[in-house]
Amino acid sequence: MKVADAMTCDVRTVLATDSVSLAMQIMRGVRVSGLPVLDSDGHLVGMVTAGDLLRRSEIGTERHRPRWLAKVLGPRRMAREYVESHSRHVGDLMTMPVLTIDEEAPLADAVQLLEKHHIKRLPVTHDGRLIGIISRTDLMRVLLGRLLAVSDPAARTWSDAEIQLHIAEEIHQQPWLACAAVQFSVSRGSVDIHGVVAHDAMRHALRVLLENVPGVSCVTDRLVVQRGRERRQGAARR
Numbered sequence: 001m002k003v004a005d006a007m008t009c010d011v012r013t014v015l016a017t018d019s020v021s022l023a024m025q026i027m028r029g030v031r032v033s034g035l036p037v038l039d040s041d042g043h044l045v046g047m048v049t050a051g052d053l054l055r056r057s058e059i060g061t062e063r064h065r066p067r068w069l070a071k072v073l074g075p076r077r078m079a080r081e082y083v084e085s086h087s088r089h090v091g092d093l094m095t096m097p098v099l100t101i102d103e104e105a106p107l108a109d110a111v112q113l114l115e116k117h118h119i120k121r122l123p124v125t126h127d128g129r130l131i132g133i134i135s136r137t138d139l140m141r142v143l144l145g146r147l148l149a150v151s152d153p154a155a156r157t158w159s160d161a162e163i164q165l166h167i168a169e170e171i172h173q174q175p176w177l178a179c180a181a182v183q184f185s186v187s188r189g190s191v192d193i194h195g196v197v198a199h200d201a202m203r204h205a206l207r208v209l210l211e212n213v214p215g216v217s218c219v220t221d222r223l224v225v226q227r228g229r230e231r232r233q234g235a236a237r238r
Contacts, residue, residue: 003110004103006142007124007132013038016045016091023048023090036123036130037094044123044130046094053093055085062086100125103132107142110134150214158215160186166213167191174209176202182223189215194222 013036014023023035027050034049055062062085070078084093100123101110110122114136121135158166164186171177182195191210197203203223210219 001107001142002103003101003105003107003124003134004132006107006110006138007103007134008138009132011036011123011130011133013130014048014090015040016089016094018090020053020088020090020093024053032135034121036098036133037090038130042129044098044100044125046091046096047098047121047123048090048094049120052084052095055081057085098123101134102126107139111139150212158189160188163189163191163213163215166215167210170209170213174205176205182206184210186216189217190220191216191218192220192222194224196224196226198226200225 012026012030012032014026016037016039027033027035033051034047036044037046037048039045063081065073065078087093099113099117099119101113103124103126113122114120121133123130124132124134164184167184167186171182182193182197184191184193186192191213193206193210197206203221203225206223207219207221210216
């Protein structure tokens with residue numbers, strides 16, 4: 001999937017010259033915790049988030065540095081913190097520069113950026129212009145759609161032979177199964193798996209693999225976990 005397939009196109013924005021109170025009203029109104037900030041020409045120049053509003057003098061949460069630390073940080077840093085906690089204009093406290101992603105980028109790239117930078121949303125651009133935003137909520141929406149589609153009772157039915165072939169292909173593609181010796185059988189969508197695996201992590205991963213194969217209705221685990229001479233068999237029905 002591409003970013004364009006998951007992004008939200010109807011994006012509320014604010015101008016760098018807008019008031020902090022207006023940005024907060026918009027965020028509350030559309031139930032988001034961050035907004036792209038544009039300049040007078042419509043170019044993306046920053047992001048303002050709820051995190052940028054945590055340290056505010058109006059509610060007594062601005063930073064109060066010990067005198068010795070203030071000297072260490074220097075007047076430039078202290079002046080900047082004063083502006084962020086007292087200014088009433090979005091442009092003075094927005095986060096910049098802005099991390100963006102192109103609409104044609106793979107969805108996996110967006111996830112990587114969200115994880116790496118510990119952020120909740122990414123502005124989406126086309127030729128440098130803002131056209132949307134992709135957030136963790138958007139990813140959840142797409143994921144939910146896929147999960148519901150897979151579990152749809154109206155979806156096509158799979159024969160045991162098709163299920164068995166699909167399982168064999170999935171198992172063959174997993175590098176973590178190289179040292180496993182497993183066999184399985186399929187009857188009316190029910191899978192019975194047995195054999196020897198090296199550890200519990202591999203056993204649980206196999207169960208998940210089988211449960212995600214289309215057409216599988218239940219999995220019976222008869223695997224043996226072998227640690228040296230110790231063997232432990234599980235017969236719990238999943």
